[in-house]
Amino acid sequence: MRGGTKLNEESEQWEYESPCHYRRALEVVSSKWTVLVFYELESGTKRYGDLKRSIEGVTQKMLTQTLRQLERDGLVDRRVYPSVPPTVEYSLTPLGETLIEPMRILHKWTDAHYDSVLQARREYDRDHS
Amino acid sequence: MRGGTKLNEESEQWEYESPCHYRRALEVVSSKWTVLVFYELESGTKRYGDLKRSIEGVTQKMLTQTLRQLERDGLVDRRVYPSVPPTVEYSLTPLGETLIEPMRILHKWTDAHYDSVLQARREYDRDHS
């Protein structure tokens, strides 16, 4: 994620247009917080506050923004219970669940190779200092 | 990708530290241009100018930055031939090649489900206008 990802809209020009898939292969999931929210929701429905607590370091602004994004993309379901105080539950939609497997695979890659990446960085930094 | 991704360093605090893998599952590949460069290099060694031409819309600054990043992470090999004018070739390293499969899977997901995402967006925008 390299520091963070913009969550704003892509340019209008592409918003609703056809493929160009390579360009957007990651567009849906490639935010720092998106991955984490996804990981939390894999294990089932969660309330806003739960997510806020589980995801260390997320601000409420970013969490809300991320959830809205995912909801808009049809990956996450937002259910509001008109109680007092309000209760809001988030869960993966069926479409969202189709993303679990690809995410897991990427995750596995990280587990397997992240150390190599770190070492490559150290060497690079050493040689280019 | 949602508009773009920062290519700067993650915070120093994490730079060389241990796992926390979920947090960085996508950190290595989650830049708009990274995916595209990767896709270009899958088919073999390419020169800087080739990449520049193939990847529509990339500025030379971003291309260079992305390539440096990938090189630093040990995913891409940069080979300079001391000719005049200079020739620089880029290719995937063995480590880089291990990422091809995960990327392909994500790519497949996009092919299969991107239309659903677009439609979800349209509906969301319609209902929340």
Add this chain to the structure above:
DNA sequence: CTGCATCCTGCTAGATACTG
């Protein structure tokens, strides 16, 4: 509890000009 509105700052990425 679950947000939205606002202000503010730093950083990103584009544009432009220059070089070995």
Add this chain to the structure above:
DNA sequence: CAGTATCTAGCAGGATGCAG
């Protein structure tokens, strides 16, 4: 050809305060 250097606008994201 393959970059580096500099300037700048715009936006992302944190902090704070308020609300249903």
